[in-house]
Amino acid sequence: MLAAGTRYIWVVRLMGPQRVEVHTKDAPMRILSATDTLEAPGILRNPVPVQALFDRKEAHRVTLRNLLQREGYEDLEAVLREGRTEGGLEARVKALFSILAARGLEPDARTSARIRDCRDPKQLDTWLAKAAVADKVGDVF
Structure with missing residues (x-):
């Protein structure tokens, strides 16, 4: 997929410690822990907390923020x-x-x-x- 133009591949590991493997073209794989954030400059406006991939409440919070921003609001406030x-x-x-x-x-x-x-x-x-x-x-x- 990277050879075909995909810029980032995130592999969420559900077994063992909560972590995400980050694959990018021409770079070694990085492993991020649940306390890290995923970034995709030029693709995502906001970083994604790795924890949001494991925690439903955090996922909802991140999703709401992104939906609000898509409609022109910085946040719920x-x-x-x-x-x-x-x-x-x-x-x-x-x-x-x-x-x-x-x-x-x-x-x-x-x-x-x-x-x-x-x-x-x-x-x-x-x-x-x-x-x-x-x-x-x-x-x-």
Whole structure:
């Protein structure tokens, strides 16, 4: 396989000590222990802990990290941050519509769409403050 262009062959040894044989073209075989990491520059973005080849929980952790990164997230915390940001925006939009309704102000379809599409928390906060004291929709937007 190496002669055909494969760059790395990892042989996971399940009998005896947990280890992986690493074969590369024009280099002697290396043996990595369960505490080492496998790397494949230009192929894998992240090193793979050898332990992930033996431990289901570690394998799931590594897989999740790689799937998240494929979708543009560095880690699970980045997903959570985005969720909190989106939740905060949605709460502001809902509050703005509630304040407008409580004050008897009804924005037209274009203004309603502008509110729903806004992703700037400072702008939404400005509109919220104005809506709290506005006599007409034009005073807010």
